[in-house]
Amino acid sequence: MQDLTGRTAFVTGAASGIGLGIATALSHAGVNVMLCDIEGEALATAVAKLKLTNANVDGVRADVSLKAELQAAADATMSRYGKVHILVNNAGVPGGRGYGHWTDAGWHWVLDxxxxxxxxxxxxxxxxxxxHGEGGQVVSTASVFGLIAGGSPExxxxxxxxxxxxxGLRQALAPRKIGVSVLCxxxxxxxxxxxxRNVPQRFVGKIDSPPMEGPVxxxxxxxQERTNNGIDPLYVGELVxxxxxxxxxxxxTDTEREPMIDARFAAIKQGFDRIRGRTPRR
Ligand SMILES: NC(=O)c1ccc[n+]([C@@H]2O[C@H](COP(=O)([O-])OP(=O)(O)OC[C@H]3O[C@@H](n4cnc5c(N)ncnc54)[C@H](O)[C@@H]3O)[C@@H](O)[C@H]2O)c1
Known part of the structure; x- marks a missing residue:
């Protein structure tokens, strides 16, 4: 989609961080943006700030881990703008306590x-x-930890x-004029x-707090120190x-983890090399 002017985007997790960076960069490019977030107050502030730049933006509060709330947010976007071209699935939480400490609630929170x-x-x-037949794009925020395991298991x-x-969906959606990108x-x-701050109400009291001391x-x-000095979220938005x-x-966003991803592919390749030339028993 070369010309983004006048298109409409729906961005989740848009009240803060990367989502706000994406919403800002898209609105600067003339895209109408519906910002969606679980945090009502931060969302209202983000929308108000963007409106000061004459951006055509609006906000809808939703907990995206509840399908009915996401559906209601989509309905609100259609009522407000009539069409949508760009979906940015960005809301996310690191969550989880890892092996030996994980709970069903912790898994559900992160996976949902x-x-x-x-x-x-x-x-x-x-x-x-x-x-509408005008084409569009789906962008979903994963992480470099979607290609190498390095966060919590959840x-x-x-x-x-x-x-x-x-x-998987990139090929399936291309003939339908929808491009698919994954942000890592x-x-x-x-x-x-x-x-x-964003534990949904149904998990409150069921998610352990992280330890105050020790390796975790x-x-x-x-x-925390690394993120305090991390890459500018607006730069990420401009890349998107x-x-x-x-x-x-x-x-x-950067090449820091590229060697680790190369090492993973090399380990996978070694797995094939180990059995190369053998005839599988059937
Ligand atoms: N910051 C990083 O270094 C980094 C690295 C890799 C991937 N990511 C991913 O980027 C995405 C955005 O995170 P961020 O770093 O900007 O953090 P952030 O906390 O600044 O922003 C996340 C936003 O998502 C919202 N959110 C959380 N739960 C929600 C829910 N149930 N429904 C709707 N909104 C919800 C939050 O309110 C917040 O506004 C996440 O998917 C995260 O996993 C971040």
């Missing part, structure tokens, strides 16, 4: 916000994008799922490490805008 919302987003918005599984879904950011300067606490502290214009399959 990070993965089910992407599945539902495509299910709900895909037909809306197809309906997070890695959710983000690998987003990469798999995006890769490195470390970006956002509120991500303050993610406990040290990891969280170190990662360029990716939509050029239908990039993968959107990276």
């Amino acid at each position: 916000v990070n993965l089910m919302s992407v599945i539902w987003g495509i299910e709900i918005f895909g037909p809306l994008i197809e309906a 997070y890695d599984v959710s983000k690998y799922g987003v990469v798999a879904l995006s890769e 950011p490195g470390v970006v300067r956002t509120q991500i490490m303050n993610f406990r 606490a040290d990891f969280i502290k170190a990662f 805008r360029e990716a939509i214009e050029n239908d990039w399959p993968y959107i990276f």
Whole structure:
């Protein structure tokens, strides 16, 4: 989609961080943007600030881990703008306590916000994008941890799922004039490490707090420092805008983890090399 002017985008997790960066960059390019977030107050502030730049934006509050709320947000977008061309599935939480500490509630929280919302987003918005025949783009935020396991198990599984879904749907949606991109950011300067502010009501009291001391606490502290000095979210938003214009399959923000991704592919290749030349028994 080379000319974005006058198109409409729906962006989840848009009140903060990467989502706000994407909403800002798209609105600067003349896109009408419906910002969606679970945090009503932050959402209202973000929309008000963008309106000061004459952007054609609006906001809708929704917990995207609930399909009915996502559907209501899609309905609100259609009532407000009449059409939608770009879906950005971006809301996400790192969550999870990892092996030995995981809980059903922790798994559900992370998988529902990070993965089910992407599945539902495509299910709900895909037909809306197809309906007008003008084409469109689906961008879903995974992580470099969607290509190498390095976060909590819950997070890695959710983000690998987003990469798999995006890769699989790219071919299926191309004939329907919908491009599919997956965003795999490195470390970006956002509120991500303050993610406990967004525990949905149904999981409150069922999610353990992280430890205050020990290796996990040290990891969280170190990662917090890294995100404080991370990449500018507006820069990420501008990359996403360029990716939509050029239908990039993968959107990276930097090359820091490229050697680790190469090492993963090399380990997979070694797995094939080990059995090469053998005839499988049938
Ligand atoms: N910051 C990083 O370094 C980094 C790296 C890789 C991937 N990511 C991914 O980027 C995405 C955005 O995160 P961020 O870093 O901008 O963090 P952030 O906390 O600044 O923004 C996340 C936004 O999502 C919203 N949100 C959370 N749960 C929600 C729900 N149930 N329904 C609707 N909105 C909800 C939050 O209110 C917030 O506005 C996430 O998917 C995250 O996993 C971030």
